[in-house]
Amino acid sequence: MTPRWSVLLPALVVGLWALAALAAPWLPLAPDRIDLPRILAPPSPAAWLGCDDLGRPVLDRLLVGARTALLVGFGVVAVSALVGTLIGAVAGYVGGWVDLVLVRVIDVFLAFPGILLAIALAGILGPGLGNVVIALSVVGWVGYARLARAQILSLKQRDHVLAARALGAGPVRILARHLLPLALAPLIVEATFGVAGAVIAEAGLSFLGLGVQPPAASWGSMIRDGVGYMLVAPHLVLGPGLAILLVVLAINLLGDALRDRLDVRGARGAEPG
Amino acid sequence: MAIGVIPEPSPGWPLSGISEPLLEVCDLTVRVVRPEGTAAVVAGLDFRIARGETLALLGESGCGKSMTALALMRLLPPAVVAVTGQVRLAGADLLRLPERAMRRVRGGQVAMIFQEPQTALNPVLTVGAQVAEAVRRHTGRHGARAVRERVVELLGEVGIPAPRERLGDYPHQLSGGMKQRVVIAMALAGRPQLLIADEPTTALDVTIQAEILALIVGLQRRHAMALLLITHDLGIVAETADRLAVMYAGRLVEEAPCAAFFAGPAHPYGRRLLASRPSLDRRAAAPAGIPGRVPPPGASVVGCRFAERCDLAAPACRSAEPAWHPVAAGHRVRCHRWAEADPPPADAAARRPRPAGETEVLLRVDGLVVHFPIRRGLLGREAGRVRAVDGVSLTLHPGRTLALVGESGCGKTTVGRALVRLVAPTAGALWYRGRDLARLGGRELRALRKDLQIVFQDPYGAMNPRLRVGDIVGEGLRTMGLASGRAARCRVAELLEQVGLAAEDARRWPHAFSGGQRQRIGIARALAPEPRLIVCDEPTSALDVSVQAQILGLLARLQRERAIAYLFISHDLSVVAQMADEVAVMYLGRIVERGTVDEVLDRPRHPYTRALLSAVPVVEVAARRPAIRLAGERPSPARPPAGCRFHPRCPEALAVCGRTDPPEVCLGGRHWVSCLRAG
Ligand SMILES: Nc1ncnc2c1ncn2[C@@H]1O[C@H](COP(=O)(O)OP(=O)(O)OP(=O)(O)O)[C@@H](O)[C@H]1O
Ligand code: SF4
Ligand code: SF4
Ligand SMILES: [Mg+2]
Secondary structure (H helix, E strand, O other): OOOOOOHHHHHHHHHHHHHHHHHHHHOOOOHHHHHHHHHHOOOOOOOOOEEEOOOOOOHHHHHHHHHHHHHHHHHHHHHHHHHHHHHHHHHHHOHHHHHHHHHHHHHHHHHOOHHHHHHHHHHHHHHOHHHHHHHHHHHHHHHHHHHHHHHHHHHHOOHHHHHHHOOOOOOHHHHHHHHHHHHHHHHHHHHHHHHHHHHHHHHHHOOOOOOOOOOOOOOHHHHHHHHOOOOOOOOHHHHHHHHHHHHHHHHHHHHHHHHHHHHHHHOOOOOOO | OOOOOOOOOOOOOOOOOOOEEEEEEEEEEEEEEOOOOOEEEEEEEEEEEOOOOOEEEEOOOOOOOHHHHHHHHHOOOOOOOEEEEEEEEEEEEEEHOOOHHHHEEEOOEEEOOOOOHHHHOOOOHHHHHHHHHHHHHHHOOOOOOHHHHHHHHHHHOOOOOHHHHHHHOOOOHHHHHHHHHHHHHHHHHHOOOEEEEOOOOOOOOHHHHHHHHHHHHHHHHHHHHEEEEEEEHHHHHHHHHHHHEEOOOEEEEEEEEHHHHHHHOOOHHHHHHHOOOOOOOOOOOOOOOOOOOOOOOOOOOOOOHHHHHHOOOHHHHHOOOOOOOOEEEEEEOOOOOOOOOOOOOOOOOOOOOOOOOOOOEEEEEEEEEEEEEEEOOOOOEEEEEEEEEEEEEEEEEEOEEEEEOOOOOOHHHHHHHHHOOOOOOEEEEEEEOOEEEHOOOOOHHHHHHHHHHEOOOOOOOOOOOOOHHHHHHHHHHHOOOOOOOOHHHHHHHHHHHHOOHHHHHHOHHHHHHHHHHHHHHHHHHHHHOOOOEEEEOOOOOOOOHHHHHHHHHHHHHHHHHHEEEEEEEEEEEHHHHHHOOOOEEEOEEEEEEEHHHHHHHHOOHHHHHHHHHHHOOOHHHHHHHOOOOOOOOOOOOOOOOOOOOOOOOOOOOOOHHHOOOOOOOOOOEEEEEEOOOOO
């Protein structure tokens, strides 16, 4: 096997991101230490990425921001994938008027531009990490629901589901044992891309001031604070901007690789792990 | 040449009556490139076809038939296969032709028809446009009018009624048989000298299959084309071919004139194949079957590839691959011991005793109706109903088999599923032990499911690929609380052994099994709760003849041992003749004739039953009946015709048939028929 750089590199980036996010509370970081003499200081050995408009070290804030991004990214995906899959699976399996109602609800959500709905919600709920997760999940579950429903609809035609019914299996057992495990692959791929989407969305909300509350750090709010000084101190925007770019790119590359792999396994009918 | 009996014949091997072959295949080998190395899936094929001759290439699934056809046409992707040898068509070696020239050969001198007409046509182009394209490409005609005339002529030639009006139809507007006719018209466009037909009728209904075969043979005679007919069906070979070549695991093992082969196949494989074939007159006889399975494609076998399954195998067979041995003029075989007689079969007299007389009733179906609503529009309003089952009455007895036969879409599967309550009946009653299953629900129904099981047609689709075989077979034990833990595992092992698998197989995944073995797993699963009725929905139609015989034998044995009642759904009357005690013939949601096997198959009274019987390909020349052609298309079950549902196609229809729905009348014994001409 030759090393697959298209997988290893993104995995490294995501690994570093997760490490930074998890380790941040234990690192000797001072993201909120205001140091007026060092306002807008360029990168130096003392502060590798320079300091921001209040003299806070950009690198420290970046690492703390990684934690915010990770929490939001995985929080949103966990909540919305769980809720969405459940709703979609029930709609697809039960059918009838339940499906009809749920499909209409999904359509209504899809009719709104997602990010606008999230902005409105975040505005109503007020800033804060928890509220960001809620706002983004309210928008995010729809995709999983639609996907899960489509998967279940096609899978439930399979004879193995009929066989299970003939053996007296009830709806919960059929969903949990005979349908969802087979529908999982595309949902996992979707969830991977979902993490990248949530990271961007969180940055967007924070950029608009709807995300975490200052002085807490988030990549989005760092960019917002930095744009005013773009010409004099570009490092304020470049640091968080590049972080977002790298993380999102890496996750998407991983998602692609995962999708290819799952497709191949499906086609070969390889042994499920 | 280890045990050289007779040296390998020279290329000029004598074939009676072949002076100048049209197609000459020498040492054709197809290797598939795999990560672990290349594997020969077609190994050293050599055969010839004369002008105007029909050669059948007979073999079971996976033996390399289709690979051979695609290799002749050079349609195999060069990245995954390597083709060596020679394919000479009228002197020119097709394998060495430049791709441009080869493109002119395809559809020109050599045309091909595939198994699945559905996928052979482009769904977004009209029929007229697709045939016209073939005409333009291969005849150099370009004038719109001339092309159009030729298209109409071709469509007329393949028996499409009012061809001018069908030009604008899209493939989905045509039935399967009509689609296959269009595909044949496209193949004829280039006036081919050789037509390769790869299982051209396997995807079609029996009556349509007979028509398409007759059409192909008629065209072949009229145009003096050579025909390479690839099939797994011995009946089709007997009815259409001049000569046949039998293929086994990538090798030709026998080549013979048809008459000589059916009079006495030389190769043990051919002999077993002929004995495995169910036939209309082989009632209740235990079919032979061939034990074991074909070596997987490309397996490296030393010696004869059939040795594992051959009851004549001797040590020499496992050390040296047999060479060709001449049997008679034009008849040769690859077997060291072809001249030996077969050993006597183990249980020659395994005729199933047929229970006679009245027995108790297990399940009585009374006026069963299943309609599926057709929903349209945003709110899913009901726009009509598919009358899949429209008033069916049947009786099932313990330990007996009732066969339900009929063509695709007539509602057989729906009846079967309604019986085990996998679809909800719209009306009618299912009397089982004094209770009406149709009215049960929830807990009560789940308690009765133990007694009513089902085996599906596609054994793989009927299994959860994420579960191990042990969990699949034991599912019923657990859901019904019959056994759990160790007890369940023991029971699963026992079940697997009963269906001829090993107890260790419980730990394997279903994809690791062959089709026949998967069907055994499906049967074990249905047996687990010790049911009293099993609905077998075409349990062998996805399997090869030799494997089908094994599965039918297994089902018959289980029935003898446990007095299970079977509802055996099938479209194959030969299989039905062998399995059933009673037969019900279904047409468009209704039973048109029912009775004991002998009553229905020997004295069919309904014109539809007669047409079905006449369409069964038969090996014995003496037993052939003139095919009864059915006019027109099968009507949609959403709009069944008034009066007798069969009247638009009935060759014996009377004027009154279009107005009066024929009542079911008894012809004596248990023989009932719904036809105004009967009784
Ligand atoms: N769930 C369903 N919804 C709507 N129509 C259905 C459904 N199931 C079956 N049908 C229709 O009911 C008719 C009878 O179908 P059924 O599967 O019982 O036929 P069959 O005799 O088993 O055919 P085959 O030989 O092809 O298996 C067909 O026209 C089919 O399209
Ligand atoms: S060569 Fe031997 S093993 Fe092969 S078919 Fe003949 S007798 Fe059987
Ligand atoms: S009732 Fe008339 S149309 Fe129907 S099968 Fe009998 S003869 Fe034919
Ligand atoms: Mg069916």
